[in-house]
Amino acid sequence: MSAARRKEAAATSGSHAVAHAPDRDALYERMLLVRRFEERCVELYSSGLIRGFLHLYIGEEAVAVGVLDHLREDDAVVATYRDHGQALVRGVPIGPVMAEMLGKAEGVCRGRGGSMHLFHAPTRFYGGNGIVGGGLPLAIGLGLADRMQGRDRVTVCFFGEGAMAEGEFHESINLAALWRLPVLFLCENNLYAMGTALDRSESETNLAVKAASYEVPAWSCDGMDVLAVWEAARRAVELVRDSGGPVFLEAKTYRFRAHSMYDADRYREKAEIEHWRERDPLLLLRTTLLADGATEKDLEAVDARVTAVIDEAVAYAEAGTDEPVDELLTFVTSGR
Amino acid sequence: MSAARRKEAAATSGSHAVAHAPDRDALYERMLLVRRFEERCVELYSSGLIRGFLHLYIGEEAVAVGVLDHLREDDAVVATYRDHGQALVRGVPIGPVMAEMLGKAEGVCRGRGGSMHLFHAPTRFYGGNGIVGGGLPLAIGLGLADRMQGRDRVTVCFFGEGAMAEGEFHESINLAALWRLPVLFLCENNLYAMGTALDRSESETNLAVKAASYEVPAWSCDGMDVLAVWEAARRAVELVRDSGGPVFLEAKTYRFRAHSMYDADRYREKAEIEHWRERDPLLLLRTTLLADGATEKDLEAVDARVTAVIDEAVAYAEAGTDEPVDELLTFVTSGR
Amino acid sequence: MTTTAVQETTYREAVREAMREAMQRDERVFLMGEDVGRYGGGFGVSLGMIEEFGEVRVRDTPLSESAFVGAGIGAALGGMRPIVEVMTVNFVMLAMDQIVNTAAALRHMTGGQFSVPLVIRMTTGGGRQLAAQHSHSLENWFAHVPGLRVLAPGTIEDARCMLWPALLDPDPVVIVEHGSLYNAKGPAPTPGTEVDIDRAVVRRPGDDLTLVTYGGSLGLVLDAAERLAVEGISAEVIDLRVLRPLDSAAVAESVCRTHRAVVVDEGWRTLGMSAEVSARIMEDCFYDLDAPVDRVCTQEVPIPYAKHLEEAALPSVERVLTAARGAVGRDG
Amino acid sequence: MTTTAVQETTYREAVREAMREAMQRDERVFLMGEDVGRYGGGFGVSLGMIEEFGEVRVRDTPLSESAFVGAGIGAALGGMRPIVEVMTVNFVMLAMDQIVNTAAALRHMTGGQFSVPLVIRMTTGGGRQLAAQHSHSLENWFAHVPGLRVLAPGTIEDARCMLWPALLDPDPVVIVEHGSLYNAKGPAPTPGTEVDIDRAVVRRPGDDLTLVTYGGSLGLVLDAAERLAVEGISAEVIDLRVLRPLDSAAVAESVCRTHRAVVVDEGWRTLGMSAEVSARIMEDCFYDLDAPVDRVCTQEVPIPYAKHLEEAALPSVERVLTAARGAVGRDG
Ligand SMILES: Cc1ncc(C[n+]2csc(CCOP(=O)(O)OP(=O)(O)O)c2C)c(N)n1
Numbered sequence A, B: 001m002s003a004a005r006r007k008e009a010a011a012t013s014g015s016h017a018v019a020h021a022p023d024r025d026a027l028y029e030r031m032l033l034v035r036r037f038e039e040r041c042v043e044l045y046s047s048g049l050i051r052g053f054l055h056l057y058i059g060e061e062a063v064a065v066g067v068l069d070h071l072r073e074d075d076a077v078v079a080t081y082r083d084h085g086q087a088l089v090r091g092v093p094i095g096p097v098m099a100e101m102l103g104k105a106e107g108v109c110r111g112r113g114g115s116m117h118l119f120h121a122p123t124r125f126y127g128g129n130g131i132v133g134g135g136l137p138l139a140i141g142l143g144l145a146d147r148m149q150g151r152d153r154v155t156v157c158f159f160g161e162g163a164m165a166e167g168e169f170h171e172s173i174n175l176a177a178l179w180r181l182p183v184l185f186l187c188e189n190n191l192y193a194m195g196t197a198l199d200r201s202e203s204e205t206n207l208a209v210k211a212a213s214y215e216v217p218a219w220s221c222d223g224m225d226v227l228a229v230w231e232a233a234r235r236a237v238e239l240v241r242d243s244g245g246p247v248f249l250e251a252k253t254y255r256f257r258a259h260s261m262y263d264a265d266r267y268r269e270k271a272e273i274e275h276w277r278e279r280d281p282l283l284l285l286r287t288t289l290l291a292d293g294a295t296e297k298d299l300e301a302v303d304a305r306v307t308a309v310i311d312e313a314v315a316y317a318e319a320g321t322d323e324p325v326d327e328l329l330t331f332v333t334s335g336r
Numbered sequence C, D: 001m002t003t004t005a006v007q008e009t010t011y012r013e014a015v016r017e018a019m020r021e022a023m024q025r026d027e028r029v030f031l032m033g034e035d036v037g038r039y040g041g042g043f044g045v046s047l048g049m050i051e052e053f054g055e056v057r058v059r060d061t062p063l064s065e066s067a068f069v070g071a072g073i074g075a076a077l078g079g080m081r082p083i084v085e086v087m088t089v090n091f092v093m094l095a096m097d098q099i100v101n102t103a104a105a106l107r108h109m110t111g112g113q114f115s116v117p118l119v120i121r122m123t124t125g126g127g128r129q130l131a132a133q134h135s136h137s138l139e140n141w142f143a144h145v146p147g148l149r150v151l152a153p154g155t156i157e158d159a160r161c162m163l164w165p166a167l168l169d170p171d172p173v174v175i176v177e178h179g180s181l182y183n184a185k186g187p188a189p190t191p192g193t194e195v196d197i198d199r200a201v202v203r204r205p206g207d208d209l210t211l212v213t214y215g216g217s218l219g220l221v222l223d224a225a226e227r228l229a230v231e232g233i234s235a236e237v238i239d240l241r242v243l244r245p246l247d248s249a250a251v252a253e254s255v256c257r258t259h260r261a262v263v264v265d266e267g268w269r270t271l272g273m274s275a276e277v278s279a280r281i282m283e284d285c286f287y288d289l290d291a292p293v294d295r296v297c298t299q300e301v302p303i304p305y306a307k308h309l310e311e312a313a314l315p316s317v318e319r320v321l322t323a324a325r326g327a328v329g330r331d332g
């Protein structure tokens, strides 16, 4: 998309840009979409249609949904290998996403990327990085380009709490603070990096305190409560946009599933998982919606709608074609 | 040196291990030795006998002298490319150090290392690293070995304030804090990394605050006042040894010379340099000594002694031989 | 099927047994890396070891490749014998400085005063649809660096038996384990088997041409040799297994006898291991060669996720057959 | 001496002029790296540029190689045209992950959606008594990686003229500048000179053998060719100058004509650039070769500080002469 087109698009994408109160129904539907999408992915993995690594976001949906609601179309998103949630919520078209998971030519990355590497230029979705912490330098670079070109865009960079031990985190947030780059550092603290608990990874486990030591405004929110995320992220995105400098936001969350499909999940207590499941973000919002007057039937209808969307995406993906093998070397360079 | 021999040596090296008050005369003499040594190096560089990079410690002598006085023989030192001061003060023999600068077979590293890479096994001097921040991981590994083997040794790791922006600093101090490794992180803050001023390198310029964010005890001292360094380092080394965990000490200092012999020093104000020269560590201690009763003649005698030692070292180095070229491939591997 | 007394094992178990044995024999040996403890290793290699040896000797590290590889260097200098696991080669780029500028250079740079008895293990290679960032084969980078020894165990026996001599080496050793080998099954090596970490080995004798390979490609090259035999082409298969120092003599001995060679490795073709092997054959066997040495490598493309594309990128039995036939002048 | 109108310049100034021109032509171009601003560049290359372009476009970075190289990638994606200076190749290992796993892989991994128009410049090589950690030549590592273009300007003209086309390339370009070239003097290229960043170039024609080289070794190879001429040996000198994609055709054309070749580069011999060139000559010219291709590279040792040892380690005119004489069968 050209800069001009993007500007225009941004101007018309009112719902995302200027909401002052959350649209709870929409948040619910988006979270459910991510949940059901990934549940379907598990099935497809079992039947061998999806292969490689598959990292599920189940349990963490409130984070992407609460955060990305505040972005304009011309803002940018940098994600990790656990990226289905961010991609779908950002608006990357679901059919091509599913086709990518299946390695089809119709996939967003024409089958080259797979689950870990979703990218989408039109929504400025910059992946999808399999290297822990690898997206951080790229994100500050996007911020640098915005600063140098005088644009008031925001780049949101997602990363796990485990990534904070990497040198890349340190170097990137320091540079962002020094140069005042408009980047939201969005830490998804799900307490584990594969099997490594936070307190075995960071000497300072209060991550907002840690980030604040870089002179970056930093705070935490309840990552299971989408409304709490929404509010915290609203402040954060606004502050980045208004100040032009970085902000750090920690969302305290939890993954209900194993790290990836290969993980036997030996390092966590069942009781701990159960405890967090009680705070399932879908459950929490569902309770609120019901209390606010929605009916079970309303919510079933949402589920049905979401399922239909996913069915369609799967059908699209399954009907997809294989990229011809003689295209193997396309896209290595521009071939200029 | 075998562990047994080292233990023995440590037991008899009383002067370094158990001093409760600084021996000011000795500190003065050591600082002067470093100063005169490097002044001689400049001459030798001009006459082409020393080549490559030469980074001078002139102005910063109080740091190495104040810190290393507290080490036992079985403790370890990790230095940077600006390592002449640390090496000499640690007790690496001056003749072989000078021979190394001249690339002679009689050099500590048989001419392979040069100025940036002084190493000395008997004094557990682990160099001499040309990669900024490169010594930090190695230092925590030495600490790890000590912890695993139940030894109460201390490893002092010197690095510049510029190194703190590197990912290696972050990863290393975090690991040291997590694993409680007996390492003293000794930051020589001379305000510049080549031409880059501290406030263009770190978003948080209070370096002790920065280090404390890793849950590591951290404080600063006046790096121009050797007695202040001595006292701060005494506490620091004691705390590392007693607690078994890491400590961070910042010495606020200044280099009077350019970064290296290639540097035209365009990035600093003359006035700034002059201002710091007034706090020359040798000048400060000299004033104290004179006030305490030493005479000009006493101090001249020290100078004469030091000069004689250096003359001898230079003579030793100049009389040194070239390593035979057919030894080129020796020491690449054990040749096992 | 068979009911012999020989115990079956896997490559994964062989690596684990090698580490267990080393830790039992020498208390200075310990294992550290990301998730080697509670998780049991990214590929399950160290499963159960933290229970057996405790968390002091099986150390989970934070995500800090540069620091924990460097800590391994320091610990080695401090008298320990660390085995550092870098989960996969894909992440080792973050620790490259420590490996090249410190571990490999230290002995020489210090005039022989210090050495770094460190073993760094890592999973390498593609073939499991892990896409561009998780399918690298960078053993050629390590093999370029003086001061390192680089081992590529391609069999269960080598996986089981190369670790101990690697730990005895006073110098840093990098061991690359191809990820698709972990599930390989076979008989457990008899206790006490000694394996050379200096020399290549002939895995299959032959007269018509030499196939040179190692690690993850060994299996497909042996398969290709089998099929060539059916076609009446007798291929000798050399498993380099030591990538540095490269055993050129073994390769030369074979090629000067067969007069033809194909080199197979999973790295990208340009400057992959095969380039060096080809250049050495040029130097050592030029006057004995009857055909140019050919290379079968990975196509020069970041490895794609889609199965059919990934397969097209990686070396295959078919591509080895084509090259081999070409070398002996059939269908060439 | 001469009073022609041709302006004298240096390699250093040529690089600077190239950057100045680019920044004048395209406001998206900017320079960032350690000490490129106030200090004027570790090797004085960017002296005066911060005064001319201001600190927004000539950006001093903290010591954070991974972050600022990665920031270059992001800035390129964000529409800028960054020139990132990594002070020397010795420090680029800290940024290797960003270069290989992101910059090089992105276009393919995204199915062609994104490209990374980034130029990364760095000083390389030895010869200045900087010892083991400051004398690397790792261009072969970059040349191994699909998705990168790698340039090695060995002349003032190339230093002056390769940057602009590199900036026009939609893909990441690594430019290695040998540190001992900066002071090289010669005529300034006439304005508007265009230089190819796809093709090698013949620097000296000859018939008896081909000497293939690039970058920091070009000078000594030309010297060697001069001396060979005196001995009656006519050596063609090919300057690869583009290390990826490698212009094998140019090499093959020459070698198939001269029937003999020596490849010279300053990397360690095993898996250095020469290995690939030798392997390609094997593939392209086997039946035309009259002698094995020889390589003159750096000895396999971390570069020592002492002058005589360093000289013994690096390629020299003498060593090229010996190899060349060997190749043509004199004193061989
Ligand atoms: C540099 C690097 N090291 C190791 C890995 C292997 N790995 C993949 S995910 C992961 C855990 C990351 O944890 P965290 O950052 O907390 O994110 P989460 O998976 O919890 O979302 C590890 C160790 C990797 N991909 N990259």
Ligand SMILES: Cc1ncc(C[n+]2csc(CCOP(=O)(O)OP(=O)(O)O)c2C)c(N)n1
Pocket: B082, B130, B131, B132, B133, B159, B160, B161, B162, B163, B164, B188, B190, B192, B193, B194, B259, D034, D063, D087, D091, D094
């Ligand atoms: C990783 C790395 N990057 C860049 C350099 C080049 N360099 C050498 S010293 C230096 C400045 C270091 O500053 P600081 O850490 O403050 O130490 P100081 O020189 O002031 O003692 C730089 C940039 C290097 N040697 N290593």
Ligand SMILES: [Mg+2]
Pocket: A160, A161, A162, A188, A189, A190, A191, A192, A193, A194
């Ligand atoms: Mg996590």
Ligand SMILES: [Mg+2]
Pocket: B160, B161, B162, B188, B189, B190, B191, B192, B193, B194
């Ligand atoms: Mg400094």
